[in-house]
Amino acid sequence: MSEEYKREYVFGLDYGTSDFKFGPITLGEVPEVIENRGYFIDRSSLMSRIMGVNREIIVGKDIPKFLESREDLAERMVYPMRNGIIAKDDERAWKIIKELTKYALESFAPPDEEFEGFYVVASISVVSPRYMYEKLFEIFRELNREKILVKAATIIPQPLAVAIAQKTPTCTVVESGHGNTQICPISMYPVRNAVIALNRGGGAANALTMEILKDAGYGDLAKEESFVKLVKEEIGLIPRILDEAIRYARSNPEKVKVSLKIPGTRIRVVLDDMAWTRFLIGEFIFNPGHEIFQSYFTRGMPKPSDIKFGDTYFYGMMDMSEAVITSIEKCSIELQPHLYSRILLSGGNFSWNVPEGLEEVAVKADEKLKQLLLEKEIEGASISIVEDPKYSVWRGCMVYGYAVPHDYEWRWEKMEGWMDVA
Amino acid sequence: MEALRAAGYMFEGNGILGGSLKAEFRAASLSGDEVIILVKSAEPDDLRSLLSLLTRECWYVDVYYHLRGEGAQAAAKNLGMQLPENGVYRSRMRFSDVELRVEAYPRLAALTISYRAGWKEVNSGAVVKVHEKILGGGNRKSALNRLLGWIR
Numbered sequence: 001m002s003e004e005y006k007r008e009y010v011f012g013l014d015y016g017t018s019d020f021k022f023g024p025i026t027l028g029e030v031p032e033v034i035e036n037r038g039y040f041i042d043r044s045s046l047m048s049r050i051m052g053v054n055r056e057i058i059v060g061k062d063i064p065k066f067l068e069s070r071e072d073l074a075e076r077m078v079y080p081m082r083n084g085i086i087a088k089d090d091e092r093a094w095k096i097i098k099e100l101t102k103y104a105l106e107s108f109a110p111p112d113e114e115f116e117g118f119y120v121v122a123s124i125s126v127v128s129p130r131y132m133y134e135k136l137f138e139i140f141r142e143l144n145r146e147k148i149l150v151k152a153a154t155i156i157p158q159p160l161a162v163a164i165a166q167k168t169p170t171c172t173v174v175e176s177g178h179g180n181t182q183i184c185p186i187s188m189y190p191v192r193n194a195v196i197a198l199n200r201g202g203g204a205a206n207a208l209t210m211e212i213l214k215d216a217g218y219g220d221l222a223k224e225e226s227f228v229k230l231v232k233e234e235i236g237l238i239p240r241i242l243d244e245a246i247r248y249a250r251s252n253p254e255k256v257k258v259s260l261k262i263p264g265t266r267i268r269v270v271l272d273d274m275a276w277t278r279f280l281i282g283e284f285i286f287n288p289g290h291e292i293f294q295s296y297f298t299r300g301m302p303k304p305s306d307i308k309f310g311d312t313y314f315y316g317m318m319d320m321s322e323a324v325i326t327s328i329e330k331c332s333i334e335l336q337p338h339l340y341s342r343i344l345l346s347g348g349n350f351s352w353n354v355p356e357g358l359e360e361v362a363v364k365a366d367e368k369l370k371q372l373l374l375e376k377e378i379e380g381a382s383i384s385i386v387e388d389p390k391y392s393v394w395r396g397c398m399v400y401g402y403a404v405p406h407d408y409e410w411r412w413e414k415m416e417g418w419m420d421v422a
Numbered sequence: 423m424e425a426l427r428a429a430g431y432m433f434e435g436n437g438i439l440g441g442s443l444k445a446e447f448r449a450a451s452l453s454g455d456e457v458i459i460l461v462k463s464a465e466p467d468d469l470r471s472l473l474s475l476l477t478r479e480c481w482y483v484d485v486y487y488h489l490r491g492e493g494a495q496a497a498a499k500n501l502g503m504q505l506p507e508n509g510v511y512r513s514r515m516r517f518s519d520v521e522l523r524v525e526a527y528p529r530l531a532a533l534t535i536s537y538r539a540g541w542k543e544v545n546s547g548a549v550v551k552v553h554e555k556i557l558g559g560g561n562r563k564s565a566l567n568r569l570l571g572w573i574r
Contacts, residue, residue: 007456026525026534028460028488107529110512167436399449402458 005408009139011075011118012397013104014158015097017081017201018124018178019206019348021394022104024118025402031394032107034060034069038096040076041066047236057099062069082179083199084125085309086132094161098139105149117144117151117422121397126157126175127197127312152418154401154410159184162346166386170335171342172328174369175318175393176285176349178202180314183327185339194330196323197413200288200304202349205232208284209291211301212277218269227262231269234260238282238352240371242290245361249276279362282352286368321372344382345369348390357405423447425479443468465552473549477541485549487556494533497556498526505533507560517555518548 007025012373014021016036023031039058058066080086080093095367105118118284122136141152150416155166163186175182181198185191206225213222221227239245249256256275261268268351271278281291288304297303304316315323328339350365363371366383373381386392410419427433431440438445442465448458461469474481486572491512498505503524511526520543525534528535535556543549 003451007451026486026488026536028486029462032530032557106510107527108510110510121525145549323433381520395448402449403452404451 003406004152005116007402009118010114010219010398010401011105011108011120012394012401013122013191014122014161014393014397015100015124015155016082016158016177016348016393017084017180018079018203019390020100020104022107023394024108025345025398029388029391031391032104033390034061034067034079034100034103036100037063037077037079038099039063040078040092042076048188051135057095059096059099060103065375071339078147079179081125081165082203083307083309083314084177084180084182084296085128085198086135087309088131093137094135095291097136101139102149104141105143105146105325108148109149116147117148119401119418120150120153121401122153122155123158123393123397125160125180126159126182126190126192126195127309128157129310129312137421139418140419144422148373150422151422152406152420154404154416154418156397156400156416157184157190158182158393159188159346160190161393161400162344162386163396164399166344167395167399168344170338171344172324172339173344174320174324174350176201176345176347177200181320181322181323181347181349184326185331185335187323187331187335187338188405191331192326196317196318196327196349197312197314198304198320198323199316200285200306201347202229202232202285204288204304205285205349207301208296209236209281211296211299212271212274215267215277216269216271216274220396221267222267230262231260232281233351235269236281236352237278237308237355237358238286238365239279240361240367242279242283242287242292242370245279246292248277248361249279261384282314282362282368285320285349285365288320290316299375319372320369321376324369324373325378328352340373340378340381343369343381345383345385346389347412349388350385351419425475429475440472441465441468443472466553468549469553470544470549473539474541474544477539481540483539485535485539485552486534488532488534489556490530490532492506494526494531497533497535500555500558502522505531510536518551519546520548520552522552523558 010025012023012031018036020036021031021033041058078092078096080096124132132355136155137153140153143149159175159182162173162175163171170187171187178201179202183196185194206228210222211229213231253275256270259268259270259277306316307314328336331339345365353367354362354364366385370381370383408417410417430441431438434448436446444463445459445461448460450457473483505526506528508528515522515524520537523536537548
């Protein structure tokens with residue numbers, strides 16, 4: 001197998017907590033994206049037998065065609081990577097990961113005999129335990145028993161993929177997806193004992209948006225997560241300083257009020273008197289400990305809780321700047337200034353816009369973190385949001401797969417190289 | 423990189439700028455003998471200038487276009503091919519004396535078209551003709567997706 005073959009067949013798989021990004025190197029900048037979820041069909045039902053549905057799991061864009069009642073949805077729809085970690089014995093979750101992987105690879109596997117499998121670069125959370133690596137390699141082997149899809153595979157942590165895509169060997173990566181946030185200092189390799197994980201991401205902001213929608217009279221609609229997510233993305237704002245932003249919104253309601261029409265429906269969401277709550281959505285990502293959120297917790301909104309998965313703690317309420325500082329301060333003193341001087345924000349949870357006219361009070365994620373660090377006396381931090389933060393992990397997979405020579409074998413002690421799975 | 427600089431291209435981080443061309447260095451092999459350049463936008467003539475320069479420095483350049491949705495359908499129509507409904511299809515066709523490799527991914531409504539360019543394809547003007555055939559003659563500002571350069 002030649003180096004030239006490998007370069008043509010590098011394939012990236014980014015197992016995000018909400019979205020699964022995949023595709024070969026020939027896609028250029030933007031991978032294919034489907035939701036990281038699967039739906040277990042009730043195969044015993046009469047209708048599925050009449051309709052000739054003989055699959056156990058549906059993944060990808062076909063899922064909506066198979067959905068049953070809302071009650072069934074909760075039981076049958078599985079989001080395997082909600083926390084970035086899958087328990088070793090969670091068979092349903094692993095089945096979905098296998099099905100998603102198969103879906104991705106089969107979508108691009110050429111039919112001709114020249115094809116001997118992709119060189120797969122998979123990326124998972126930096127806090128993933130070793131058994132997840134072993135399990136993924138096993139999935140690639142199992143898929144090959146049905147049809148050759150993977151020649152060799154390697155697995156890299158998501159923050160490292162971001163650093164690779166940015167060609168930055170020394171930095172701090174803050175990767176925030178739907179389910180969690182990983183803060184990972186990198187000095188050539190991830191500094192694993194300095195990693196801090198937060199048990200919140202875009203999903204936490206969704207939960208708050210849901211409460212805001214309920215208060216605004218859209219309680220019925222607020223039960224559907226895709227609707228809530230859309231509203232969050234369209235109306236949510238990150239305040240530069242929350243208290244000032246709320247004061248501004250109350251004295252300039254015409255500038256902050258919003259009316260959102262949901263495409264393809266007759267639904268319109270209007271926030272008029274309550275427009276100030278738009279700033280709460282962004283604030284919650286960074287600082288859920290602000291006293292203003294207490295009333296939501298009191299009324300039953302779930303508080304992001306501290307959880308332990310394996311050896312890893314996921315902190316629920318730690319504010320983002322505190323997490324960055326705690327993580328960096330676990331590294332050597334000599335290294336710390338370098339880690340503050342290049343903080344990369346990556347992941348869909350950092351894609352926030354500032355509408356025209358609100359620049360005074362609303363900011364993007366990098367400015368917000370800078371402000372919070374300043375409040376904790378960290379001056380001179382250089383923070384940037386990577387280009388297309390949602391895709392930066394997949395892009396890092398491409399750069400890594402392209403660079404690593406095809407004959408560089410996997411080594412468990414370094415967790416790098418190609419594992420032959422064909 | 424030196425050749426690009428000598429030819430008047432500007433660099434901003436990984437970005438390469440020259441006339442209407444906006445591109446960036448995406449990746450390089452560890453041995454340094456290959457590089458990926460991602461072309462984000464370029465008028466056909468500026469693309470030809472870039473390829474002309476690269477083919478003087480490299481053994482060959484593999485040019486890739488990846489198109490999705492309506493762009494893929496339009497390109498297939500321009501090339502006179504019918505997109506299949508299922509599976510993954512790979513075929514070859516000749517246009518302007520260049521062998522094009524076409525890969526269709528119907529499940530994703532996507533199409534990848536690639537060919538290998540050398541000095542002959544650049545000097546004969548085939549590079550511009552292929553570009554316009556794939557992206558449509560009137561769409562001279564459309565983005566190319568990717569170039570792979572094999573450096574000598």
